[in-house]
Amino acid sequence: MALTVLVVEDEKEIRELLRRYLERAGYGVLTTGSGAEAVRLLGERGIDLTLLDLGLPDVDGDEVLREARERGRVPVVVLTARTTVEDRIHGLRLGADDYVTKPFSPTEVVLRVTAVLQRAGGTAAGAAPVSSYGEGRLRIDEARHEAELDGSSLELTPTEWGLLTALASVPGRVFSRYELVNRVRGYEFTGYERTIDSHVKNLRHKLGGAGSDLVKTVLGVGYRLGWARDT
Incomplete structure (x- = not known):
């Protein structure tokens, strides 16, 4: 329960x-x-x-x-x-x-x-069970605050973790930069929106070769998770 x-x-x-x-x-x-x-x-x-x-x-x-x-x-x-x-x-x-x-x-x-x-x-x-995406390649354990890609642990900053879990909450859904600010930092952080792109860039770097496929840019709108959640 x-x-x-x-x-x-x-x-x-x-x-x-x-x-x-x-x-x-x-x-x-x-x-x-x-x-x-x-x-x-x-x-x-x-x-x-x-x-x-x-x-x-x-x-x-x-x-x-x-x-x-x-x-x-x-x-x-x-x-x-x-x-x-x-x-x-x-x-x-x-x-x-x-x-x-x-x-x-x-x-x-x-x-x-x-x-x-x-x-x-x-x-x-x-707490939520471990969620996996892309046929098990990405695994997120929110209760333990842990994420793995292809079996390797991801060392993420709090902001990068917040971005990844926000996008993973509804795979495929496009999140605007403003929405991501609210989810990651709280709505009080006015002016933070314009820095989201740099955090996405850092997150993709840590995701390695999968970064661009996993975190997709939707021009003029925002970002979405490119991999489906495993059933």
């Missing part, structure tokens, strides 16, 4: 971005922009982890954090724009298991969620 993550975030764009990434990683996801609703869900549903923005409009995020810790000690990963050391210490003292500051990479958030669940005694069974 998939583990369930409760995303508590008042900004809809961030909430939906995290939902897509978590679901793609194999988690069940509940979302809300309300602290009061989050407290209710924590009391009524089997939540395995809470991804919590502290800056909520109705109930202080600290109160939701306290509720999560009291209701079966549900693990909590805090999302916040508060960046001072004092803020982090405050959240950790209240019982947060991890702390992610905005802006963030959604891929990093998923990895942190998985790590916290494993430390808390959860299982990676809720």
Whole structure:
């Protein structure tokens, strides 16, 4: 059975971005922009982890954090724009298991969620299985953050990893540069779009002779994965 993550975030764009990434990683996801609703869900549903923005409009995020810790000690990963050391210490003292500051990479958030669940005694069974493409030539294990091409491990930067997994999420679908920015870095990174091409170039280089076939350019639009997912 998939583990369930409760995303508590008042900004809809961030909430939906995290939902897509978590679901793609194999988690069940509940979302809300309300602290009061989050407290209710924590009391009524089997939540395995809470991804919590502290800056909520109705109930202080600290109160939701306290509720999560009291209701079966549900693990909590805090999302916040508060960046001072004092803020982090405050959240950790209240019982947060991890702390992610905005802006963030959604891929990093998923990895942190998985790590916290494993430390808390959860299982990676809720994570996505290994996916393969091109009759087994490319293999991607999102739970372990590993990719292999023709049996050799790929050493990718976080941005290159995000590009590859975004394209692989729907093989053949064309992703605009703007979409890739959102998936790889988060929508806050304005101006980042024009640098995507250089990251694609670096990714292709690491893919060697398969790079141009695997990451296809669609002129005037963006990029797509050139290999089909294996059934």
